Amino acid sequence: MRSLxxxxxxxxxxxxxxxxxxxxxxxxxxxxxxxxxxxxxxxxAAVKARLVILYFMDLKAAPRSWRLLFEAWVAxxxxxxxxxxxxxxxxxxxxx
Amino acid sequence: xxxxxDAAHTGARRLPGDAGVWLFIAADTFMFxxxxxxxxxxxxxxxxxxxxxxxxxxxAVGALNTILLLTGSWFVVMAVEAARKRLEQTxxxxxxxxxxxxxxxxxxxxxxxxxxxxxxxxMLTNDFYxxxxxxxxxxxxxLVIGVVVLTVLSTKARAGxxxxxxxxxxxGASYWHMVDLLWIMLFPLLYLVH
Numbered sequence: 001m002r003s004l005x006x007x008x009x010x011x012x013x014x015x016x017x018x019x020x021x022x023x024x025x026x027x028x029x030x031x032x033x034x035x036x037x038x039x040x041x042x043x044x045a046a047v048k049a050r051l052v053i054l055y056f057m058d059l060k061a062a063p064r065s066w067r068l069l070f071e072a073w074v075a076x077x078x079x080x081x082x083x084x085x086x087x088x089x090x091x092x093x094x095x096x
Numbered sequence: 097x098x099x100x101x102d103a104a105h106t107g108a109r110r111l112p113g114d115a116g117v118w119l120f121i122a123a124d125t126f127m128f129x130x131x132x133x134x135x136x137x138x139x140x141x142x143x144x145x146x147x148x149x150x151x152x153x154x155x156a157v158g159a160l161n162t163i164l165l166l167t168g169s170w171f172v173v174m175a176v177e178a179a180r181k182r183l184e185q186t187x188x189x190x191x192x193x194x195x196x197x198x199x200x201x202x203x204x205x206x207x208x209x210x211x212x213x214x215x216x217x218x219m220l221t222n223d224f225y226x227x228x229x230x231x232x233x234x235x236x237x238x239l240v241i242g243v244v245v246l247t248v249l250s251t252k253a254r255a256g257x258x259x260x261x262x263x264x265x266x267x268g269a270s271y272w273h274m275v276d277l278l279w280i281m282l283f284p285l286l287y288l289v290h
Contacts, residue, residue: 004174004186013170017163020283024159027288034290041288049280056169057273062111069122077129077281084136085289088143 012055019044038085046078112176113267121274124238128278131234132285135227142223147290149224152217157208158287161201165276168197172246172269179265184253191250194272198243205236228286235278242268242275 023041027034053074054060059067111118139146175190212218212225219229245268252261 004177004183004190007174007177009170009173013166016166020159020162020166023284023288024155027284027290028155038284038289041284045280045284049277052166052169052273052277052280056173056276057270058112061109063109066111066118070125073122073125073129076126077132080129080133080136081281081285081289084133084140088136088140091140091143 009055012051016048016051019048035089039082042078042081042085046074049074049077113263113265113270117267117270121270125274125277128231128281131227131231132281135231135285138223138227145222146224149222149228150287150290152212152215153228153287154208155287157204158283161204162279162283164197164201164204165279168194168201169273169276171197172272175249176265176269179253179257179262182257184257187253187257188250191246191253195243195246195250198239198246198272198275202236202239202243205232205239231282231286235275235282238275238278242272245271 023044026037026040026044050071053070054067057070059070171190171194175187175194178184178186178190209229217225219226249265249268252258252264
């Protein structure tokens with residue numbers, strides 16, 4: 001068991017847990033205003049998703065087309081959320 | 097040696113498990129991307145309502161659930177590695193820990209639903225909660241399937257990892273990571289974006 005725990009993937013897990021804690025802290029009384037905090041948590045989620053895809057799902061060692069497909073998913077999901085958020089900010093300004 | 101290291105060693109690129117399972121994972125994740133865009137589109141129509149509704153969710157609960165799924169995924173990675181080294185007891189232990197993480201996530205989710213419903217919040221309350229219940233509910237179904245798959249894999253491991261076990265395990269592991277992956281995006285989307 002010990003030989004399994006002492007692996008690069010364990011460092012990835014630690015990084016993922018720290019990133020989750022950081023995102024939660026950023027969105028809840030962190031040091032930056034909420035708009036920037038939202039951008040940060042979405043970007044942190046994208047980094048986490050990428051780590052899961054490359055190291056947990058092992059697409060780092062998979063045929064490049066599969067890796068690209070899932071990298072595209074991360075980019076698409078992140079883009080949609082950030083783009084929608086940005087549009088929402090403008091919509092709120094126009095309405096108010 | 098991890099599959100990544102193995103592939104680096106041999107120079108061959110390899111998809112873990114079954115390609116059919118990966119096609120399903122791809123279709124499923126892109127379907128969720130469509131749901132993310134649908135959620136964000138509806139949100140732009142009523143940002144104030146979405147932000148106010150989100151206040152009733154506890155981000156600490158969402159973060160805890162994220163950590164549970166990440167930990168489950170980590171155990172599944174170790175399970176695949178243990179199977180490759182034919183460490184049957186370690187494999188069963190790792191799968192057991194991953195299953196426990198999945199059950200803990202599910203229990204917290206059910207308690208969260210119960211709390212919301214207890215406060216009169218349902219799918220029909222407003223558009224935000226329609227998405228909240230639909231997206232987390234759909235994810236919950238994926239989680240339950242994942243727990244069942246891991247339980248079957250654990251039973252087969254105890255029976256001696258016969259036949260194509262490694263391929264089945266890698267396919268199940270990939271599915272489980274997808275459950276984790278989807279939640280990684282759902283957590284900020286529903287709990288943190290405001």
